[in-house]
Amino acid sequence: MSRIQTRFEHLQSTGRKALIPFITAGDPRPDVTLTLMHRLVEAGADIIELGVPFSDPMADGPIIQKAGERALAAGITLVGVLEIVRQFRTQDEATPVVLMGYFNPIEAMGVDLFAQRAASAGVDGVLTVDVPLEEASELLPALESAGIDPIFLLSPTSDEQR
Numbered sequence: 001m002s003r004i005q006t007r008f009e010h011l012q013s014t015g016r017k018a019l020i021p022f023i024t025a026g027d028p029r030p031d032v033t034l035t036l037m038h039r040l041v042e043a044g045a046d047i048i049e050l051g052v053p054f055s056d057p058m059a060d061g062p063i064i065q066k067a068g069e070r071a072l073a074a075g076i077t078l079v080g081v082l083e084i085v086r087q088f089r090t091q092d093e094a095t096p097v098v099l100m101g102y103f104n105p106i107e108a109m110g111v112d113l114f115a116q117r118a119a120s121a122g123v124d125g126v127l128t129v130d131v132p133l134e135e136a137s138e139l140l141p142a143l144e145s146a147g148i149d150p151i152f153l154l155s156p157t158s159d160e161q162r
Helices: 003-014 030-042 062-073 078-089 103-109 111-121 139-146
Strands: 022-024 048-051 097-101 125-128 149-151
Touching (some): 022 062, 030 078, 078 103, 078 111, 103 111, 103 125, 125 139
Parallel strands (some): 048 097, 097 125, 125 149
């Protein structure tokens, strides 16, 4: 059972809702992200959603776009984000970490290599905002074979089947 599933089952058994804060990795600097992740857990975060900055964030609003720009200017990369998660795991093996971002950096690294490195770093879930379920034929098997939960978005108009 994944850390995400374990956490949601625990929350359900205690009647609690999940607190899942989002921060952009590397904003304002990569070293600050690690500290923020631990502080979020201390403040009650059940799961941490870590945004992976991308140079063309078409689905992000202006605030997250600016955070991504600052992080990229500070030198963050996908490899750097995975290193932050790896460092986080040295002190916290329980709190699930979800990466949220775009497919392009994953594709540039190689989907299988990304999945292996993400799993090795301690990533629990991956949400790619620009990959709908119908187009995830390359990503989905790589994540599943690495033991990473794939996460997809729904809209208010999504039907029950989806």
